[in-house]
Amino acid sequence: xxxxxxxxxxxxxxxALQSPxxxxxxxxxxxxxxxxxxxxxxxxxxxxVREGRLAFWSSGSTTMYGIPSRIQNEEGA
Amino acid sequence: MAKxxxxxxxxxxxxxxPSFVTDxxxxxxxxxxxxxxLGILELSYKDRITxxxxxxxxxxxxxxxxxxGRYADVPELFPGVEHFHTIRVAQxxxxxxxxxxxxxxxxxxxxxxxxxxxxxxxxxxxILLGTRTENLEPFFxxxxxxxxxxxxxxxxxxxxxxxxxxxxxxxxxxxDTEEACHELTLKYQDEIHRPAFPYKFKFKxxxxxxxxxxxxxxxxxxxxGTWRDNIRIDQAAVKEYVAGNYAPNxxxxxxxxxxxxxxxxxxxxxxxxxxxWMEGGELKIDDKECTRCMHCINVMPRALRPGVDTxxxxxxxxxxxxxxxxxxxxxxxxxxxxxxxxxxxxxxEFIEKVWDWWMEIGKNRExxxxxxxxxxxxxxxxVMGVEPIPQHVKxxxxxxxxxWKEEEVEGGFARDIDExxxxxKA
Numbered sequence: 104x105x106x107x108x109x110x111x112x113x114x115x116x117x118x119a120l121q122s123p124x125x126x127x128x129x130x131x132x133x134x135x136x137x138x139x140x141x142x143x144x145x146x147x148x149x150x151x152v153r154e155g156r157l158a159f160w161s162s163g164s165t166t167m168y169g170i171p172s173r174i175q176n177e178e179g180a
Numbered sequence: 181m182a183k184x185x186x187x188x189x190x191x192x193x194x195x196x197x198p199s200f201v202t203d204x205x206x207x208x209x210x211x212x213x214x215x216x217x218l219g220i221l222e223l224s225y226k227d228r229i230t231x232x233x234x235x236x237x238x239x240x241x242x243x244x245x246x247x248x249g250r251y252a253d254v255p256e257l258f259p260g261v262e263h264f265h266t267i268r269v270a271q272x273x274x275x276x277x278x279x280x281x282x283x284x285x286x287x288x289x290x291x292x293x294x295x296x297x298x299x300x301x302x303x304x305x306x307i308l309l310g311t312r313t314e315n316l317e318p319f320f321x322x323x324x325x326x327x328x329x330x331x332x333x334x335x336x337x338x339x340x341x342x343x344x345x346x347x348x349x350x351x352x353x354x355x356d357t358e359e360a361c362h363e364l365t366l367k368y369q370d371e372i373h374r375p376a377f378p379y380k381f382k383f384k385x386x387x388x389x390x391x392x393x394x395x396x397x398x399x400x401x402x403x404x405g406t407w408r409d410n411i412r413i414d415q416a417a418v419k420e421y422v423a424g425n426y427a428p429n430x431x432x433x434x435x436x437x438x439x440x441x442x443x444x445x446x447x448x449x450x451x452x453x454x455x456x457w458m459e460g461g462e463l464k465i466d467d468k469e470c471t472r473c474m475h476c477i478n479v480m481p482r483a484l485r486p487g488v489d490t491x492x493x494x495x496x497x498x499x500x501x502x503x504x505x506x507x508x509x510x511x512x513x514x515x516x517x518x519x520x521x522x523x524x525x526x527x528x529e530f531i532e533k534v535w536d537w538w539m540e541i542g543k544n545r546e547x548x549x550x551x552x553x554x555x556x557x558x559x560x561x562x563v564m565g566v567e568p569i570p571q572h573v574k575x576x577x578x579x580x581x582x583x584w585k586e587e588e589v590e591g592g593f594a595r596d597i598d599e600x601x602x603x604x605k606a
């Protein structure tokens with residue numbers, strides 16, 4: 104990983120905040136640190152879910168990630 | 181909740197087959213919210229469109245799978261199904277249950293949910309249909325703490341691994357499917373409970389090529405038991421079958437008189453590679469031509485048995501017909517040893533290699549079989565470090581064309597074209 108874990112978390116959060124859609128695939132976060140392995144990105148994103156900074160959104164067959172308040176707003180709309 | 185009028189659904193009860201409508205009406209006697217399941221379905225039939233929203237945020241803390249959020253888009257009409265989430269509970273290996281366990285699970289589901297179940301989903305999980313968000317954590321606590329059971333997989337996770345009954349009851353099992361399934365389930369807990377992949381991923385373990393868990397049709401990695409020596413033949417038992425003293429197929433299909441057993445017609449002529457014949461009253465098999473179809477063994481189980489040098493073939497890439505049609509998995513590793521003696525090392529190394537590649541190359545919502553199809557089998561084999569063998573070629577007679585890499589051709593691709601043309605006209 105080129106970024107530290109905290110830097111990567113910040114980059115993921117910014118990406119999730121700025122994305123036009125509130126839900127993102129895990130692959131959408133790979134660009135946050137192109138040197139990181141997909142597994143490292145996944146582990147950091149899942150840690151952010153445990154911290155409440157991201158939330159899972161699931162259709163049942165696919166799981167996506169997003170900022171909790173953004174997803175809730177869209178679901179409430 | 182009031183009883184719903186369901187004239188369209190009621191028609192489904194008039195056929196000769198059992199109806200889920202009848203089942204749900206019966207359940208509504210004790211769980212009135214079940215009337216709203218029928219009500220919302222009746223409305224969907226009238227409107228010709230679903231009234232379930234697509235997905236949502238729902239789950240239990242720390243898990244990114246096992247709960248599938250379902251919300252009605254007309255909650256004011258059907259408050260009983262405003263939330264109607266699905267819970268996937270991991271099934272025990274080989275689906276061995278005790279009645280005590282089933283009673284406990286049903287009591288839990290009556291307490292926290294609608295009581296409606298589906299045994300089992302196509303992955304193998306116990307499917308519990310219909311509960312509210314506020315019931316999820318209490319249910320999960322009781323399931324894990326009181327019953328020692330866990331949720332299964334959903335979403336972009338590794339789905340709950342499944343296996344056949346294997347060595348627990350089947351003499352044909354070529355490896356211990358229960359041990360393999362159990363060990364890999366424990367090893368890959370993180371992948372089961374938290375999303376890791378571009379899409380769903382399944383592995384299934386069948387002990388022999390009869391493939392009783394349909395691994396070859398339903399799993400991204402199918403581990404199917406096989407042997408690499410010869411089919412064991414008991415010639416005395418073959419004679420008993422021929423004489424009509426042993427019932428073929430273990431006595432199955434015996435409800436009708438099929439006439440005298442005919443080994444030529446029912447076994448030898450049905451062998452897909454024609455590798456069997458009778459000689460001097462004995463059954464002969466050219467084992468190097470055998471494709472492990474299991475037909476002869478299924479018909480004469482007392483005479484024929486799998487060999488003793490056993491392991492598994494590993495195939496990759498099956499899926500159900502969602503995007504590009506149904507697809508069976510493709511043979512990649514013809515034979516590996518699958519054993520706890522080496523912690524299933526050969527298998528887990530391969531699985532992790534597939535995952536690392538697919539996580540990087542796979543597109544969103546693309547099953548590994550579709551990624552393989554997109555890049556082509558030669559590329560996939562090369563990335564996996566697997567030497568191509570004739571069995572990897574799907575249709576060698578209709579498409580014998582082979583692409584060579586430059587390093588595989590003596591002298592490379594830079595050669596003297598004039599010298600070549602002197603011997604071969606354009």
